[in-house]
Amino acid sequence: MKHLKALVMMQLKDKIDFGFTASKQKLISKIVFTVLKFTIVAVVAYLFFYLCSLLHIFNIMGGVPKNAMMVIYGGILLMSLFSCTLGLMKTLYFADDNKILITLPVTGNMIFISRLIVYYVFELKRSIFLTIPIFLAFALLSKVAVINFIWIAFVFILLSALPVLVGAILSIPAMFIYRFLQKVKPVQILCYIALITGVVFVVVKLISLIPENIDLMDSLGVIQNTMQDIFRWCAAYLYPVNRIVDFIVGFAVSAGLGGITYTIADGRVFLYFALFVLALALLFVIAFFLSRPLFISMVSKSFEFEKKTFENNKPNKPLPLVISILKTECSTVLRSGLMVNFIAVYIIVPILIYLINKIFNAIDTRTAGLNMVYAFNLLLILLPILASNAMIATFYSRDGRAAYVKKTVPISPILPITLRLLPTLIASSISLAVSVCIFGNMVEFSALNIALLAISCIALNAGHMIWSASLDLMNPQNETYATSGEMDDNPNERGSTVIAFIVSALIAFFSFVLFTDAVKEPVNLACIKLSLIGIVFLVACLYMYVNKIKVYYNEK
Amino acid sequence: MKKSVILVICAVYILSVCVVGFFGIKIKQYYETVNVESIVITAVTDEQGNPLEIGETVDEVPVKSVIKIINQTGKVTFKVYYQVNPANATDPTVLLNYNHSNTDITVTKAPGEQAVIVTWNIENLAILPKSFSLTIQNNVNTSIRDTVLLYVVYFPA
Numbered sequence: 001m002k003h004l005k006a007l008v009m010m011q012l013k014d015k016i017d018f019g020f021t022a023s024k025q026k027l028i029s030k031i032v033f034t035v036l037k038f039t040i041v042a043v044v045a046y047l048f049f050y051l052c053s054l055l056h057i058f059n060i061m062g063g064v065p066k067n068a069m070m071v072i073y074g075g076i077l078l079m080s081l082f083s084c085t086l087g088l089m090k091t092l093y094f095a096d097d098n099k100i101l102i103t104l105p106v107t108g109n110m111i112f113i114s115r116l117i118v119y120y121v122f123e124l125k126r127s128i129f130l131t132i133p134i135f136l137a138f139a140l141l142s143k144v145a146v147i148n149f150i151w152i153a154f155v156f157i158l159l160s161a162l163p164v165l166v167g168a169i170l171s172i173p174a175m176f177i178y179r180f181l182q183k184v185k186p187v188q189i190l191c192y193i194a195l196i197t198g199v200v201f202v203v204v205k206l207i208s209l210i211p212e213n214i215d216l217m218d219s220l221g222v223i224q225n226t227m228q229d230i231f232r233w234c235a236a237y238l239y240p241v242n243r244i245v246d247f248i249v250g251f252a253v254s255a256g257l258g259g260i261t262y263t264i265a266d267g268r269v270f271l272y273f274a275l276f277v278l279a280l281a282l283l284f285v286i287a288f289f290l291s292r293p294l295f296i297s298m299v300s301k302s303f304e305f306e307k308k309t310f311e312n313n314k315p316n317k318p319l320p321l322v323i324s325i326l327k328t329e330c331s332t333v334l335r336s337g338l339m340v341n342f343i344a345v346y347i348i349v350p351i352l353i354y355l356i357n358k359i360f361n362a363i364d365t366r367t368a369g370l371n372m373v374y375a376f377n378l379l380l381i382l383l384p385i386l387a388s389n390a391m392i393a394t395f396y397s398r399d400g401r402a403a404y405v406k407k408t409v410p411i412s413p414i415l416p417i418t419l420r421l422l423p424t425l426i427a428s429s430i431s432l433a434v435s436v437c438i439f440g441n442m443v444e445f446s447a448l449n450i451a452l453l454a455i456s457c458i459a460l461n462a463g464h465m466i467w468s469a470s471l472d473l474m475n476p477q478n479e480t481y482a483t484s485g486e487m488d489d490n491p492n493e494r495g496s497t498v499i500a501f502i503v504s505a506l507i508a509f510f511s512f513v514l515f516t517d518a519v520k521e522p523v524n525l526a527c528i529k530l531s532l533i534g535i536v537f538l539v540a541c542l543y544m545y546v547n548k549i550k551v552y553y554n555e556k
Numbered sequence: 557m558k559k560s561v562i563l564v565i566c567a568v569y570i571l572s573v574c575v576v577g578f579f580g581i582k583i584k585q586y587y588e589t590v591n592v593e594s595i596v597i598t599a600v601t602d603e604q605g606n607p608l609e610i611g612e613t614v615d616e617v618p619v620k621s622v623i624k625i626i627n628q629t630g631k632v633t634f635k636v637y638y639q640v641n642p643a644n645a646t647d648p649t650v651l652l653n654y655n656h657s658n659t660d661i662t663v664t665k666a667p668g669e670q671a672v673i674v675t676w677n678i679e680n681l682a683i684l685p686k687s688f689s690l691t692i693q694n695n696v697n698t699s700i701r702d703t704v705l706l707y708v709v710y711f712p713a
Contacts, residue, residue, distance in 0.1 A: 376576060
């Protein structure tokens with residue numbers, strides 16, 4: 001037991017900062033922050049439930065029915081299951097520290113159990129900060145007895161183990177799928193594309209369901225019917241979740257106008273809870289006898305003398321200079337984990353612009369309001385994309401000590417430095433063009449105006465990208481990246497973010513002024529002026545960037 | 557992107573909706589809807605405009621009743637005055653609820669005033685007394701109503 005505790009603490013210290021235990025002041029601030037976090041979630045959940053109850057969204061009688069909690073808990077459980085399965089798959093079968101843990105004077109079983117306990121602690125943390133406050137808010141609204149509140153807190157101590165144990169079992173097929181996808185790259189890429197396309201399609205479909213005129217009272221009947229359909233479907237297909245919510249919340253004792261009250265003083269609550277505890281024990285046994293042998297066999301595999309074979313070695317082909325450099329720089333960017341962040345931002349921004357314009361369209365705006373819509377659209381398009389350029393302010397420092405290689409290549413350093421920006425520049429330009437097209441179409445701009453605004457946004461983004469790159473070049477952090485690999489507080493990153501906010505805000509302000517003046521003129525003039533501002537900004541950034549590189553790399 | 561930056565961007569998104577929704581919204585004149593609270597039958601007069609006494613018939617619920625005594629055949633006219641409260645109600649229009657199958661009786665709204673004219677064609681004095689129930693109800697909320705029972709009684713001169 002002592003060994004197990006030491007193992008768990010060792011792994012937890014790796015993931016959680018226990019620095020707050022060092023001083024009393026830090027401990028108090030940590031406790032206050034924790035209580036505050038819990039309270040905020042509970043208050044937000046209570047307000048949400050109260051509003052739904054007031055508007056009779058879930059139920060014609062008002063209040064929040066238990067079925068609503070089943071849907072909410074089902075969603076949270078699904079997310080937990082997904083994250084636990086993926087996390088446990090990587091931790092149990094692919095984590096590098098397993099090779100260190102196996103050398104410790106403890107049994108394999110203990111390492112396996114310690115891994116599960118660490119995940120259980122994280123799951124319990126998630127329950128404390130998300131699921132328990134939501135259920136407590138529901139209990140508060142349902143005016144249940146005090147014992148119900150204590151029961152909810154107690155039940156979640158055991159409930160938090162459910163996604164961990166199911167995740168441990170599901171991690172086995174997940175591991176085989178993961179290995180298969182790692183081996184067959186085209187399938188992996190296709191899967192990612194299908195997943196992203198599917199998610200984007202569903203989100204866009206959901207956003208398109210937002211009506212032109214949002215009138216909650218008018219569509220209340222439709223909402224209530226849809227809710228009832230969802231509840232019926234969940235009750236039919238999420239039977240285990242339904243039973244779990246039964247013993248968390250209890251059973252209805254009185255129902256009337258304004259809500260339903262629940263009690264746990266019902267034999268079925270304890271019956272379902274006992275069955276759940278049995279199921280949990282069974283899941284632990286299954287996880288122990290299925291996942292543990294696989295875990296131990298994978299961890300104890302020899303790796304020191306493993307020979308890596310490259311089956312698809314391609315012979316080196318001489319390429320033209322620019323193509324060769326472009327290929328190298330593109331590979332560097334695409335292989336870095338940063339590209340995922342960029343792609344995520346570039347996909348999310350057009351979707352958010354579609355959503356925000358759907359909401360703006362539902363608001364009956366006056367002329368000034370319409371000008372605000374134009375200005376905010378530009379701000380909301382530029383802000384996230386420009387803020388993502390903060391990662392570019394770390395591009396060259398991430399090379400670590402290899403950064404000096406650029407100085408040894410017998411060509412002008414401008415070429416390799418600039419070509420590294422190309423993949424992100426192309427991807428961001430596509431995202432900006434799509435976002436501006438969505439915005440332009442929804443506010444019924446002409447094609448010319450849309451093109452001019454797209455030019456403006458692309459030029460501003462390119463200018464900011466170059467500015468961010470020059471920040472990194474002028475104040476390199478190579479040594480920090482070479483030693484620690486990551487940097488939490490990079491001044492270049494911070495500077496780039498501040499510039500992104502200032503540039504976006506200024507453009508939004510100018511666009512508001514220009515579009516307001518354009519009432520007397522054709523709107524095109526405002527768009528022409530905006531595109532000119534963008535081009536001037538790009539040229540100025542480019543000029544400074546080239547000069548700085550010339551100064552920095554000319555060592556005579 | 558850092559968490560703090562993501563949070564600020566989210567806040568800007570929410571703020572934009574609030575700003576446009578608050579400062580950019582089209583200004584509209586708001587007309588307060590005043591709902592009808594009650595309809596009261598205030599008076600019933602005969603064809604000469606003489607007021608008839610309103611009594612109360614107690615069955616399951618008390619209902620106003622008016623008795624008109626006649627001594628010869630012909631047309632009998634009642635004018636039923638009603639009041640819609642409050643006077644500034646947005647929609648003071650009323651619905652008249654009565655037995656439409658009775659062809660001896662015609663019911664019309666008096667133009668320009670809150671009154672209903674009931675014209676009763678009495679051809680056979682032998683089958684009197686007869687009653688006719690008229691309910692005046694609110695156009696929107698039909699539970700707001702008042703009813704009067706009109707009786708015609710034959711009394712030889």
